Structures are given as C-alpha cells and as structure tokens.
Amino acid sequence: MLRLFNINNDTLKEHKPPEDQIKQAVAKAAWIDAHEPSDDERSQLQAFLHATLPEADDVEEIESSARYFTDSTGIHVRSLFLAQSEGRHSTATVAFILQNDRLITLREGELADFRLLRMRIRRGQVRVDSPQELLVIMFEQKVENLADALEDIHRKLEEVSYLVLEEIDSDLEDAIDRLAKLEDSNGKVRLCLMDTQRSISFLQRHLRSYPELQETAREIMRDVDTLMSHTTFLFDKINFLMDSTQGFINIAQNKIIKIFSIAAVVFLPPTLVASIYGMNFKYMPELDIAYAYPVAIGAMFLAGIAPYWFFKRKGWL
Numbered sequence: 001m002l003r004l005f006n007i008n009n010d011t012l013k014e015h016k017p018p019e020d021q022i023k024q025a026v027a028k029a030a031w032i033d034a035h036e037p038s039d040d041e042r043s044q045l046q047a048f049l050h051a052t053l054p055e056a057d058d059v060e061e062i063e064s065s066a067r068y069f070t071d072s073t074g075i076h077v078r079s080l081f082l083a084q085s086e087g088r089h090s091t092a093t094v095a096f097i098l099q100n101d102r103l104i105t106l107r108e109g110e111l112a113d114f115r116l117l118r119m120r121i122r123r124g125q126v127r128v129d130s131p132q133e134l135l136v137i138m139f140e141q142k143v144e145n146l147a148d149a150l151e152d153i154h155r156k157l158e159e160v161s162y163l164v165l166e167e168i169d170s171d172l173e174d175a176i177d178r179l180a181k182l183e184d185s186n187g188k189v190r191l192c193l194m195d196t197q198r199s200i201s202f203l204q205r206h207l208r209s210y211p212e213l214q215e216t217a218r219e220i221m222r223d224v225d226t227l228m229s230h231t232t233f234l235f236d237k238i239n240f241l242m243d244s245t246q247g248f249i250n251i252a253q254n255k256i257i258k259i260f261s262i263a264a265v266v267f268l269p270p271t272l273v274a275s276i277y278g279m280n281f282k283y284m285p286e287l288d289i290a291y292a293y294p295v296a297i298g299a300m301f302l303a304g305i306a307p308y309w310f311f312k313r314k315g316w317l
Contacts, residue, residue, distance in 0.1 A: 002041050005031040005121065012126040012134065014118070023048075030131050032104045033114065045104070049073055049097070053106060068202040074099040075206050077135075080195040081111050081142060082149055082188060089149070089185040091192060096135060103131035113142050136213050136220075139200060142192075143223050149189050150230055153182055157237060164245050172252075175245050183238045190231040193224050200224070262311060269303030 002022075004015045007030045017025035026032060026048055034045060034053075046053055067078040075098040083092045095106040107114070117138065120126050128134045160178050163170045204217050277286070277296050286292040 001035045002026070002037060002045075003033040003035065003118075004029040005033070007128060007130075010127050010129050011124055012121050012128055013124075014121055030102055031134055032102065034104065034106045035110075035114075036108055037106070049104070053095075068198065070206065073097060074104075075203075077199050077202060079139075079142075079199045080192045081107075081113055082146060082192050083109055083111055088181065089188045091188050096138075098131060098135055101131065103134055113138070113145050116145070117141060130210075132207055132210055133213060136203070136207075136216050139196060139203075140216065140220055143196060143220055143227070146189055146192055146196075147223070147227055149185070150227060150234065153186055153189070153234060154230075157182055157234065157241070161237075161241055164241055164248070172245050172249050176242065179238055179242050179245065183235070183242075186231055186234045186238065190228065193228055193231065197221065197224050262308075265311075266304050266308050269307065270300035273300045273303055 004017065004025050005012050006015050006028065007013075012031070015025055015029065023044070026044070032045070034041065037045065037053075042053055067076075069076050075096075077096040077098070078093050079096065080091045081094055083090045092107065092109050092111060094111070097104040097106075105114075117126065126134075126137065128137060156178070160175055160182070164172065164175050200217050200220055204214060207213050207217070273296065277284075286296070289295070
C-alpha cells in the first residue's frame with residue numbers, strides 16, 4: 001500500500017489521489033510511505049526512482065555498510081522500530097531513502113510509530129518544511145515512543161516486584177514468566193535505542209547544511225543516552241527480582257525437603273524396633289511375655305517422640 005503526503009504551508013498533509021493520477025501524485029509527494037507494497041507498487045516506485053528497492057532480506061542485514069550508505073538514489077537509513085504482536089514486543093526494520101525533495105519509507109507490518117504519526121498528520125500537528133526535517137521528526141517520535149515503552153515496562157516490573165516481595169502465597173512461577181517477558185522487551189527497546197544512536201550519528205554527518213536539524217539530532221542523542229541508562233537500571237532490577245524469586249522457590253523447596261528429612265529421622269527408631277520384633281526366630285524371650293505386644297508398641301512410640309523432642313529443643317523445627 002502506498003500512502004502519499006505533501007507539505008502545504010509548512011504542514012504535512014495526506015494526499016489520496018484518484019487511480020488515474022497516482023503517477024503524478026507520486027512525483028509530487030514529499031513523503032511516500034510504502035507499507036507492504038504489492039509487486040505493481042514496487043515496480044512503479046522502482047521505475048520512478050530508477051533504482052531497485054531493497055527486499056526484506058536486504059533490509060534485515062546488520063552490517064553497518066548495508067544499513068547506512070549513500071548512492072545516486074539518495075541517503076539510505078535502515079532502522080529498527082519497536083513492534084508489538086500477541087502481547088509481546090518484537091522489532092521491525094524500516095528502510096528510509098532520503099532525497100532532496102522527498103522521503104521514501106519501505107516497511108513490513110503495522111508499527112505504532114507510523115500509526116501515531118498519521119494520526120498527528122490528520123490533526124494537522126506535524127509541521128515540517130522539508131523531507132529532511134520530517135525524517136528527523138520521525139526519529140524524535142521514535143525515541144519518545146521508546147521512552148513510553150520503558151515506562152510501561154517499569155510499571156509492570158513494579159507489579160511483579162510487589163508480587164514477589166510483598167504478596168503472601170504468590171505464584172512465583174508466574175512471576176518468573178512475567179520477568180522473562182519484561183527482560184525480553186527491555187532488551188528489544190535497548191536494541192532499538194542502540195540502532196537509533198547509529199542512525200542519528202549517520203544523519204548528522206549528511207545533514208551538516210541544516211543547523212536546526214543538527215541541534216535537534218543532538219537533543220535526540222542526549223535523550224537516547226538517558227534512556228540507555230534507564231534500560232540498564234531495568235536490567236539490574238529484573239535480575240534482582242529473578243534471583244529473589246528463584247531464592248524464594250529454593251527456600252520453599254528446602255522446607256519440603258526438611259519435612260521429609262525430619263519425618264524419615266522420626267520414623268527410623270520405631271522402624272528399627274518393629275524390625276527387631278518382626279524377625280521370625282524360634283526363640284525370642286519377649287514372645288512369652290503377656291504384655292509384650294503393648295510394650296513393643298510403646299517402645300516404638302517413645303522411639304519416635306524422642307528424636308522429635310530433641311529436634312524441637314535444639315530449635316531445628
């Protein structure tokens with residue numbers, strides 16, 4: 001799907017031309033958003049750019065030379081964005097092609113950053129005067145959304161913290177599962193922040209003729225540094241809670257093992273007495289005693305009480 005946007009009076013507006021005017025509208029658009037483009041749409045863009053658009057496998061390459069470069073088509077940046085599906089965070093790469101008079105984005109999947117940007121555009125809240133400024137604004141909004149994601153992770157982490165450290169008879173296995181998901185989300189946010197650092201650093205080198213954008217880029221870099229520190233704090237807290245949860249699980253398991261160990265020791269002496277009088281020898285003195293049976297029962301009872309009383313007096317129970 002191709003979405004076309006124009007800059008009118010320093011404000012970004014979406015343009016929906018009729019089918020017979022698509023080619024003219026593409027040529028005049030300041031921003032062409034290619035969201036999961038069809039083969040016909042890809043061919044149309046490639047003919048317009050006189051260049052081959054990157055395939056999905058090319059976009060996902062991690063080498064710096066494949067993610068940040070310039071050629072006759074324009075300035076190329078391929079950046080990771082945070083995505084969410086089925087309650088879990090993931091990452092998706094967006095390919096940016098910046099030219100003098102237009103910006104082209106190529107992406108797969110629906111991203112909250114682009115959905116939010118379209119909503120702001122419909123409200124007339126995106127004021128730009130060039131595709132270069134639009135690209136920087138996209139990264140600025142990306143960092144803001146990553147900050148929101150970290151706040152959400154921190155809020156969920158506080159809930160798990162209360163579950164582990166305060167709540168009695170809490171489900172610790174569920175806490176471990178939630179902590180693992182939060183650690184994974186925090187790692188993906190950090191990965192997007194690191195990628196943003198590289199992207200902004202690359203853009204700063206190629207937008208030297210735009211001093212205002214340079215200052216905005218520096219502010220984005222400062223925000224990214226702050227958020228990177230916050231992800232480190234979250235990693236430390238997640239690890240602490242993970243260790244605490246595993247410790248509480250080990251303590252609970254040790255209590256169970258302790259009960260079985262004490263039960264084994266308590267029943268060992270009575271078992272010994274019962275074993276002695278359960279032997280089938282022909283001559284056993286106690287067999288002729290009238291009260292031998294209750295005496296044996298009493299001996300087994302006392303043999304069981306004695307170790308329990310000893311453990312209790314020592315404070316082992």
